[in-house]
Amino acid sequence: MGKTIAEINERIRKGEAVVVTAEEIIDLVEEKGVEEVARTVDVVTTGTFGPMCSSGAFINLGHAQPRIKIHRAWLNEVPAYCGIAAVDIYIGATEMAEHDPLNEVFPGDFRYGGGHVIEDLVAGRRVHLRAEAYGTDCYPNRRWEKDITLEDVKEAWLFNPRNAYQNYNVAVNLSERVIYTYMGVLRPNLGNANYCSAGQLSPLLNDPLFRTIGIGTRIFLGGGVGYVAWHGTQHNTDVPRADNGTPTRPAGTIAVIGDLRGMNPRYLTGYSILGYGATLAVGIGIPIPVLDEEVVRYAAVRDADITAPVVDYSVDYPQGTGRVLGEVTYAELKSGRIVVEGKEVPTAPLSSYSRAREIAGILKDWIRQGRFLLTEPVELLPCAAREKGVR
Amino acid sequence: MVRHKIVLHFPHEQVDKPVVSKLVRDYNLDFNILKASITPREEGLLVLEVTGEEADYDRGLEYLRSCGVDIQPLSQDIRRNEERCTHCGACLAVCPTEALRLDRETWEVRFSDDECVACELCVRACPPRAMEVHY
Numbered sequence: 221m222g223k224t225i226a227e228i229n230e231r232i233r234k235g236e237a238v239v240v241t242a243e244e245i246i247d248l249v250e251e252k253g254v255e256e257v258a259r260t261v262d263v264v265t266t267g268t269f270g271p272m273c274s275s276g277a278f279i280n281l282g283h284a285q286p287r288i289k290i291h292r293a294w295l296n297e298v299p300a301y302c303g304i305a306a307v308d309i310y311i312g313a314t315e316m317a318e319h320d321p322l323n324e325v326f327p328g329d330f331r332y333g334g335g336h337v338i339e340d341l342v343a344g345r346r347v348h349l350r351a352e353a354y355g356t357d358c359y360p361n362r363r364w365e366k367d368i369t370l371e372d373v374k375e376a377w378l379f380n381p382r383n384a385y386q387n388y389n390v391a392v393n394l395s396e397r398v399i400y401t402y403m404g405v406l407r408p409n410l411g412n413a414n415y416c417s418a419g420q421l422s423p424l425l426n427d428p429l430f431r432t433i434g435i436g437t438r439i440f441l442g443g444g445v446g447y448v449a450w451h452g453t454q455h456n457t458d459v460p461r462a463d464n465g466t467p468t469r470p471a472g473t474i475a476v477i478g479d480l481r482g483m484n485p486r487y488l489t490g491y492s493i494l495g496y497g498a499t500l501a502v503g504i505g506i507p508i509p510v511l512d513e514e515v516v517r518y519a520a521v522r523d524a525d526i527t528a529p530v531v532d533y534s535v536d537y538p539q540g541t542g543r544v545l546g547e548v549t550y551a552e553l554k555s556g557r558i559v560v561e562g563k564e565v566p567t568a569p570l571s572s573y574s575r576a577r578e579i580a581g582i583l584k585d586w587i588r589q590g591r592f593l594l595t596e597p598v599e600l601l602p603c604a605a606r607e608k609g610v611r
Numbered sequence: 612m613v614r615h616k617i618v619l620h621f622p623h624e625q626v627d628k629p630v631v632s633k634l635v636r637d638y639n640l641d642f643n644i645l646k647a648s649i650t651p652r653e654e655g656l657l658v659l660e661v662t663g664e665e666a667d668y669d670r671g672l673e674y675l676r677s678c679g680v681d682i683q684p685l686s687q688d689i690r691r692n693e694e695r696c697t698h699c700g701a702c703l704a705v706c707p708t709e710a711l712r713l714d715r716e717t718w719e720v721r722f723s724d725d726e727c728v729a730c731e732l733c734v735r736a737c738p739p740r741a742m743e744v745h746y
């Protein structure tokens with residue numbers, strides 16, 4: 221027994237699709253069993269919302285008169301990458317505004333960076349463009365300054381090379397001083413433990429072997445619609461796994477793309493991480509088609525069965541020693557306290573579970589209302605464990 | 612007579628000492644404890660409303676400072692910009708009181724003004740900068 225994506229889409233079009241979130245499916249499976257859920261449910265929706273540094277946007281500014289081949293450009297004083305065609309630029313989430321004091325006065329504030337530029341654009345605010353060029357016969361203009369908005373640029377796409385990490389480290393600090401990391405403020409002597417994953421709602425933890433998520437998968441991206449473009453950078457599927465297939469270390473990632481127009485600053489928010497830098501919090505929701513019982517078994521994974529490594533960010537992470545202090549489950553992390561090296565440590569998330577839940581809910585509504593159809597992946601993403609036929 | 616609200620931060624080694632009770636005994640000051648806690652860093656945190664003669668008040672504070680206690684007026688007001696808060700939870704790692712708490716039903720971070728001692732630790736630790744200081 222199995223369903224095809226075409227069959228599921230047919231039901232979505234007719235407004236008959238049964239859609240549940242990755243949270244709801246847990247109790248449903250408990251109650252009715254895998255077999256019945258596989259028969260009656262069509263789609264499981266997932267969600268995550270957290271800082272994702274490997275993000276940015278391609279913008280084509282439209283041509284100036286006279287024409288310009290941009291050599292250097294700034295958006296609200298944040299440098300954009302210009303090493304592509306004349307008026308194409310890429311604004312990266314972690315780029316800092318020119319003259320930002322960075323970490324000169326430690327820990328730096330990192331008030332405004334590329335992530336904030338992207339949020340401003342998506343919110344419909346004006347952004348100041350300043351561009352310089354050396355001038356050519358075909359592109360004589362040497363300076364261009366104006367205010368732009370998302371409306372009046374020619375194209376603007378979010379294109380994030382690495383998002384939605386499948387599982388992540390739990391960060392702690394074994395040293396004697398406070399440290400400021402991309403995992404937040406870490407107090408000395410195991411003062412706190414910060415984690416950053418939606419756990420049981422997280423997209424890639426619900427399809428741990430990438431059986432359904434592939435190139436071309438249509439997704440919720442930043443409040444609008446996007447697609448999985450490729451596997452993300454650092455995509456690593458050759459990692460230790462639990463019996464339920466979930467990796468117990470940071471593992472797979474995805475590269476995603478989508479039109480910035482139609483996105484929403486609620487799901488694309490500029491972040492300033494004290495002492496570390498600026499970044500962009502990205503909201504992603506991925507639908508998982510219930511093709512067979514296997515899909516259900518994976519999607520019914522719960523926080524208690526997903527394990528994350530605890531890593532010291534004072535020495536082990538920065539020095540790349542690879543040492544792991546221990547393993548904890550997301551259920552333990554979400555209880556507010558974990559035990560590390562015999563000590564009780566309070567936990568804090570960096571990934572918003574309430575917003576992850578909201579995203580899974582919105583995607584569910586879109587599909588139920590027939591506004592969002594599923595896509596057949598053009599190609600599955602590489603996954604060592606799936607290819608080796610583990611489980 | 613003066614009446615002030617102040618926030619006292621006690622260093623680790625002073626937490627167990629009865630420095631505050633000396634305020635009554637030696638400086639004729641009255642106080643009301645509005646909030647007392649030991650932060651996860653094991654520093655003491657006390658919010659007091661102190662009443663007394665101005666000269667006594669000044670000498671009392673002088674004494675506390677000499678014991679290594681850091682004193683701030685509780686004049687600022689910390690507010691949360693609800694629009695900007697993403698309920699990420701990063702502030703939970705730094706808030707020394709229960710002013711910021713995770714509601715484990717909704718998974719939203721609750722901010723309760725009453726328990727906030729205006730230490731401002733959350734202000735820069737909040738990634739979308741939703742915690743604002745108002746004077």
Ligand code: SF4
Nearest residue numbers: 696697699700702737
């Ligand atoms: S750190 Fe800021 S955004 Fe995150 S929960 Fe706290 S107040 Fe809200």
Ligand code: SF4
Nearest residue numbers: 706727728730731733
């Ligand atoms: S200022 Fe922020 S960190 Fe300090 S008590 Fe108030 S809410 Fe907590």
